Structures are given as C-alpha cells and as structure tokens.
Amino acid sequence: MKRDMDLCRKVLQCIEGLNTGVYTIDAGNLGDEFCGVEQDAVNHHVKILVGAGFIDATGGSVRGAPLVKGLTWEGHEFVEKSWDQGLWEKAKQTVKEKTGGLTVELLSAVLASLAKKAVGLGD
Numbered sequence: 001m002k003r004d005m006d007l008c009r010k011v012l013q014c015i016e017g018l019n020t021g022v023y024t025i026d027a028g029n030l031g032d033e034f035c036g037v038e039q040d041a042v043n044h045h046v047k048i049l050v051g052a053g054f055i056d057a058t059g060g061s062v063r064g065a066p067l068v069k070g071l072t073w074e075g076h077e078f079v080e081k082s083w084d085q086g087l088w089e090k091a092k093q094t095v096k097e098k099t100g101g102l103t104v105e106l107l108s109a110v111l112a113s114l115a116k117k118a119v120g121l122g123d
Helices: 005-016 039-051 073-082 085-099 104-118
Strands: 055-062 065-071
Touching: 005 039, 005 055, 005 065, 005 073, 005 104, 039 055, 039 065, 065 073, 073 085, 073 104, 085 104
Parallel strands: none
Antiparallel strands: 055 065
8 A cells, every 4th residue: 555645644644633541543433534435445555654664553453453642743744734734835846856756764854944044033
C-alpha cells in the first residue's frame, strides 16, 4: 500500500484530539475527512506512523487496528507544523516540484521554513 501523506496528517490530527486512554483509530467514526477511506488504509498508516516514531502505541491490536495511546513529541511537532491547510498545501507542492516525492523529513523542514517566513524570521 502506498503511503499517503494527507492521510498521515489526518490520522495524527485525529489522535491529537483524543482524550487520554488507549484507542483504535476507526475510519467509520472519525468524521467527514475520513469519508471513503478504507479501514485497512487507516490501520496501515497508523502502523507506519508508529514505526516512524510519531505515534505511541501499546503493541497490541483489535481486529487489525493498532492500539494507540497518543502522539509522541515528534508526532505533536509534525501536527503543529502542518496544522495550517495553506502552509500544508504549499509545502507539499514545493517538495513535490523539487524532488518528485514527499518525505516527512523534507515536509517538516519546508513547513518550518514557511512558518518562520510567516512570522518574519525567514529569508
């Protein structure tokens, strides 16, 4: 299954909004932004985000859905950098144009650069 950075962002934003506890991320109960997204795709993206160090999980699962405890520091940092839809779209466009693909590392760097420029700290 191909990684979808928009879905990664949505999953992280969803997890950030949860209360303390242990959860499965259920595409059917997550609101309109997940409309039409298969549960298998959500599970896959949760798993790769756990592997990337963005999500804290228990290691267990329910019906294939990883049990999530919350975001890690890195997960929170990425959500904060990517929260603004305009900056997100601009960062994706910039990275795709320059490299032909999207990586978390480059997206994070471009998002940080765009945010710095927005507050007068960039070039």
